[in-house]
Amino acid sequence: MNNNNFETNVKVNANQEPQSACNSEMNEEKYVRVPRADIYQNGDDIIIELDMPGVSAQNVDIQIENNVLTISGTVKKVPETWSLIHCESAPCDYKRAFELNNEIDAENIKANMNAGVLKLTLPKAQTAKPKKIEVTCA
Amino acid sequence: MRKQNNQWDLFGGFDPFEKWSREMNRMFGFPFFAGHKEFLEGDKLNTNLYTEGNNLIVQSNIPGLKPENISVNVKDNILTIDAENKSTENENNKNKKFYRNERIQTRYHQTISLPAKTQIDKITADYKEGVLTIRLPKAEDSSKKQICVKCDESK
Structure with a gap:
């Protein structure tokens, strides 16, 4: 793990570390799990990949507020006709937040869901072009 | 199990x-x-077991796999799941600069001894949204059978 060279444009909040596969926290009545994430740079884009099994593309909610990218996913419930006889991983929803800095173009973030993996592509913003100020003389 | x-x-x-x-x-x-x-x-998979009517349902979360990398076998009432989480773009991986690498790429191996006999030819497996669901219909002979209790009352 390259956690040492952490001069990335995406910050992970301290309480958002998935210590184990079953790291879950009490949130009102529901358990919410922090999905495991990969963050890497591919060309000019920053890519975040999150493991969210059981979540379909329609049930993912991605929001950006005050430069905080929040991803939450709802797991489809098991049909009521199924009765549980052995449980090793309790079905629960996912939530994770990332802090973005100004270098990321928040308008053009793309998201793609495939086989339970959510892939977010965060393009870098066009660096502010130097402005030329013309001086007029009276 | x-x-x-x-x-x-x-x-x-x-x-x-x-x-x-x-x-x-x-x-x-x-x-x-x-x-x-x-x-x-390989690593163990976290598996949930359900029953629905006469079916036994095994469900497991394995995100990011291709269906061809999963193999499910049933032999002598033992269910074996083998899966491999391969990086599909190994060559592209070199160009990637990782800031955080939490997702695991590994092999999975799990054996489950089934609680009932199953009809092997009617087992179906389905991989959707990163969830593997295996449906195993129970065999007829494993259904309920009443056993008469005999008692010899002559003394």
Whole structure:
């Protein structure tokens, strides 16, 4: 793990570390799990990949507020006709937040869901072009 | 569910150090406890078991796999799931600069001894949204059977 060279444009909040596969926290009545994430740079884009099994593309909610990218996913419930006889991983929803800095173009973030993996592509913003100020003389 | 052919059978199939040694192996990145079966065959999958009518349903979360990398076998009432989480773009991986790498790429191996006999030819497996669902219809002969209790009252 390259956690040492952490001069990335995406910050992970301290309480958002998935210590184990079953790291879950009490949130009102529901358990919410922090999905495991990969963050890497591919060309000019920053890519975040999150493991969210059981979540379909329609049930993912991605929001950006005050430069905080929040991803939450709802797991489809098991049909009521199924009765549980052995449980090793309790079905629960996912939530994770990332802090973005100004270098990321928040308008053009793309998201793609495939086989339970959510892939977010965060393009870098066009660096502010130097402005030329013309001086007029009276 | 009990692991089959477990070489650590000192405690009647239960290995108290199993989870601990697996975590240690993963932490060091090589088999620190060399020869441990778990490490050689692959990680354990977290599996949920359900029943629905006459069906037994095995469900497991394995995100980011291709269906061709999953194999499900049933033999002698033992269900075996093998899966491999391969990086599809190995060559592109070199160009990637990782800031955070939490997702695991590993092999999975799980054996489950089924609680009932199943109709092997009617088993279906389905992989959708990163969830593997295996549906096993129970065999007829494993359904309920009443047994008469006889009592010899002549003394």
